[in-house]
Amino acid sequence: MKLHVSTTVNGEPAEFLCSAEQSLLDVLREELHLTGTKEGCATGDCGACSVVLDGRLVCSCLVLAPEVAGRRVETIEGVARGAELHPLQRKFLEHAALQCGICTPGFIVAAKALLERNPDPSEEEARYWLAGNLCRCTGYDKIIRAVLDTASELRGATR
C-alpha cells in the first residue's frame, strides 16, 4: 500500500506516492526527480543529502518521506533564484571550492542554513557547523573560505 503525500518543495506544491519506509531522499530523487540531492551513505554521516525541512537543516536520508506531509522542503534546486545564483553558489565557483562536486549541493544547502542563523560565523563555527558534510577532495580549505567570504559579502549588502 502506497501513501499519498502532499507537501511543498522549493515553494511549489508537490505530491507523491511512497511506501511507509521510504526516505525523503529516495522520494526526492526517484519520485520527484530532484537528483541534485545526493546519496553518499544513507546513514546520516556524510551530509550529501542535506535539505532544509521547515527551516531546519536535516539529512534527507534520515527523514521518512511520509513525515514531510504538509511541511516545507527546500533542496539545492531551490537555492538559485531563476538565473541568479545565490551568493554561496557564486563564491563556491570563485574560490574553486569544489572538485568532483558530489558533496557541493549538500555543502551549499548546509552553509546557507548556517548563514541564515549566524551571519558572522568565525572560521571555527563554520568548521563545526559543516562537520556533518564530508568532502574528500578539497581538504575543506577553499570551502571554508568561500563560506566566510559569502558571509562577509552578505553582511556588507545588509549594512
Next chain:
Amino acid sequence: MSERKFRQVGTRPIRHDGLDKVTGRAQFGADFSLPGMLWGKVLRSPHAHARIRSIDVSAALALPGVHAVITGRDFPEVAAESAAGGEGATDFRDLALNVMARDKALYHGHPVAAVAATSVRIAEEACKKIAVDYEVLTPVLSLDQALAKDAPILHERMRASGDEPLPEGPTNLASRREMGRGDVAAGFAAADAVVEREFRTPMVHQGYIEPHAVLARTGEDGRAVVYCCTQGPFMVRAFSAKVLGVATDTIKVVPTEIGGGFGGKTTVYLEPLAILLSRKSGRPVKMVMTREEVFRATGPTSGTHIRVKMGAKRDGTLTAAEAVLVYEAGAFKGSPVGAAMMTVFAPYKLANVRIEGWDVVVNKPKVAAYRAPGAPMAALATETVMDELARKLGQDPIDFRLVNAAHEGVQATYGPKFRAIGFVESLRAAKAHPHYRAPLGANQGRGVACGFWFNAGLSSSANVSINEDGSAVVMSGCPDIGGSRASLALMAAEELGIPVEQVRPVVVDTESIGFNDLTGGSRVTFATGMAVIEAARDVVNQLRARAAKTWEVELDAVAWNEGRAVAVNGAEGKHEPLTLRQLAARAAATGGPISGRASLTARGAGPGFATHLCDVEVDRETGAVKVLRYTAVQDAGRAVHPSYVEGQMQGGVAQGIGWALNEEYVYDARGAMENPGFLDYRVPVASDLPMIDTVIVEVPNPMHPYGVRGVGETPIVPPLAAVANAVERAAGVEIRELPISPPKLLALIEGAR
C-alpha cells in the same frame, strides 16, 4: 619553453562544469534513469573465506517482480592475462573472479549472485531467497597469518613468483622481488649513525563520497550502452568485454560526472553484472552500491609491514638504505608494492640500496589504486627514519634532506637519471616559509616530510572543433575528477588565442573519440593536455591556411597571433588581420568546417616532489592529536590552473592526515569489517583540520610543451610521515603503527613515562 609568456595558462577562470555542480544539475553515476528500468542488487558472501558448494536461485526467480538472477555460472571462464593500465597491471582472470565469485568466496562482501527486479526492495528480498551452501574456511586476515607455516591457502593454484628464495607449492605469497645497487653492508659500515625501524599500517579506503553506480541497457543485437561513474570509460569497455567474453565493440560506455575516485574507480565491479542482468532481462538495469558495499567490496589500499634501515655520515651524507616492504594485496595478487619499491628512496641520492617487496594475498577486498599507490606508507617509513637520523646527527631536518636531495642528473634509485626536477627547490621554499620559523608551544611539535611520485604518460586522444561563431569545443575521453576540464580548456585557449570562456571542454563517450587510457597516474593535465595542445595547433594551422587562401598568399606568410591570422614574411600590412570569428564564419567558403585532432602516447613524464610541514599538539591526557598548522610545498612544473593545483595539494594532505590519525579497516575474528560506514570509518571532517597552506614551485618539465607535471598524487605521499614526525617531536614517542589514534598514542605516552 620556460621563457614563453602565457596569457591564459596560470590564470584562475571559473571551471566550465562548475555551474551545474553548484546548482545540483550535474548528473553523476546514480542520477541516470531509463524507461522500463530494473534495479539490480548483489548478494555478497557473509564469510571471509568459504568454498561455494552450490547456489540455488529458484526461490529468488519465483518472486514476483524478479526478472533475472545471475551467478558465477553465467560468466565464461576467463584466461589469466595481464594488462597494464594507468595504475598498475590487471589480471583478467582475477578480475573476473573478483566481479563474481565462482568456487570460492575470498572476502566478506565478495559477490556470489546478483538480481534484477522492478524495485530495489524486491531485488533485496530476492537476494535473501538465494540459498548458498558454503563450506566455511579459516580466514587469513593479516600478513603474519598469511605467511605463517600451515596458513590456510586462498588460491590452490597460485605459486610465488619473482626472486629466490621463494616458497615451494601453494602459498599466499604472490611474489617477492628485489632491486638495488652498490654494497649495502659497506655503506652501513661507513655510517656514523644508523637507524632501523619497523612500521605497520592498516588497510584504508579512498573514501570517495559517490558510491559506485551504473545503468546498462542491452539491445536485441547484444550491444550494450553503459552509463557509469568511472575514471576510465575505455577501461570499463575493455574490462567488461573481457569478463563477459564479448567483443569490445559491443559495449559503449558513457562516462557520467564522477564523485571522486582517487584510483578506486580504475577497475570494474558492477558494470559487467549490470550488462549481464540487462542482457538476461531485456531491460535497462541500474545498480548503485550502498556505502557498506563500497567499504566491504571495493577500493582499499594495502595494509603493510615495512622495515627501513638507513645510515648517514656525520656530515649528513647518506651511505646506505635498505627496505623490506610487505604489502597486502587483498584477495587477489597485485598490491602496489612494485611502486612502493620504486618510490621508497626515490627522493635521495643513494649509492648503496637494497629493496625487497612482497605481495601477499589475504581474505580482504582486492586492493585498488589509491592516489600514489603504495608510496605513502613507504614514505612514512623512510621519512620518519630520516627524521630520526637528523636528530641523531644534530641536524636540521630540511638541511639534512638538502644534503641528500636528488636533482637533475642524479641516477634515481629506481633506475633512470632525473631530468629537471624541483625537489631541492621545494625544500628551500619550505625552509624559507614563515611556518618553519614560527614558535611552538608546550606539547606541540613540527614534522617535516618529503614525497615523490611519478606521473604516467600513456595514450590520449583529443579533438578541438571550431564552432561557426568562432568559439571552440575541446573533447577528451578522460573523466574529470578534479578540474582537468578547466585545465584542458586553458591549454586550448592558450593555443587558439581566445578567451577560455569561449572554449567548452567536454568528456565524451567511447564511440565519440579515439582511445584514451584512464584518468589516473596524475596523467590527464600532462598527457591529455599534450594531445589538446597538439589538436589546437592542428586547428591553428588550418586557420592559417584559410587566411592564406583568402589572401592568396603562401602559408608561411600567415602567422597566428592572439587569436588572429596576421600577414608576415613580406606580406606585412598588406592584409587586415582575420580573427578566429571571421575565419569561422567563412569556413564553408574556404574549405569546410574546421576541427583538429591528436592522438598520442605521451613519454617523458616529469616526476613530482613535495615537502610538507605539519604542526600538531598532543593531548597527553587523552592521546588526541590536533593538527594546528600545515604547509604543503610542491613542484607543479607549470600550474595550468593554480586553484586546482592548490586543491589537489590540500585534498591529498587531508586524506593523508586521515590516514595518519584516524582511518583503518577494523576486522572481527571472522573477517567481517566492523566499521563499514562513515560514522566508524572516520575520514577527516571540516572541524578536524586547519587551513592548508600551499606553495607551488614551478620547475618546468622539459618533456611537456608548457612544462606541466602531474600534481594529483604527490600530495598524499608526505603527510603520513609529516604527522608522525610532528607527533614524535611533540610527545617524545616513537611511532611504529598507524593510525595514531588516541588509545594507541596514549599507550605510547604512558609507556614512555
